[in-house]
Amino acid sequence: AQSVTQLGSHVSVSEGALVLLRCNYSSSVPPYLFWYVQYPNQGLQLLLKYTSAATLVKGINGFEAEFKKSETSFHLTKPSAHMSDAAEYFCAVSGLNSGNTPLVFGKGTRLSVIA
């Protein structure tokens, strides 16, 4: 069984400040891990994914995440927040062959960016 826990349903940062969104996972098989972003009234867009290659994964819009097996974590970071980063962020996990198996999502974290 797989599960994802996102710590903090709402995170607020100032423009230009560090963004840190936390994600911990549980998986009985080597996980594939994903971060998706959802803007209001839109679908989910892939930010980045970890598929057992490099543990530090770089994604779009300046985001990156680090896979830490010992901590079962996959936290999302961005050095400097921009107003356009305000959105809902979802961490998700799947097992092997993730292209053919469902994703299990966390509850999501809403990011607010204050000018």
Add this chain to the structure above:
Amino acid sequence: DAGVIQSPRHEVTEMGQEVTLRCKPISGHNSLFWYRQTMMRGLELLIYFNNNVPIDDSGMPEDRFSAKMPNASFSTLKIQPSEPRDSAVYFCASSQAGSGTQYFGPGTRLLVL
């Protein structure tokens, strides 16, 4: 590529009516997923298909829900009869074997009165 296409984008119906949601996956993708998003339960899988064959429908709430994938380029999710608790955003996603990435459609926002 046009991406995953869903229709309608918005649907308002009355309790007891039949609702049909449609999805066109990205050409060449062989897996299709239906997810539902609500405030209370977040994003949850309803059903998914590999090569047009339903693999796991354990997430379908009850017999009122049914899904089909008659060919590689089309899928439907039907609710009959609809109830107010079915109000949610329904997402379709598709992926290609080995790619590790699911691409999501814009969703259908359903409101059952």
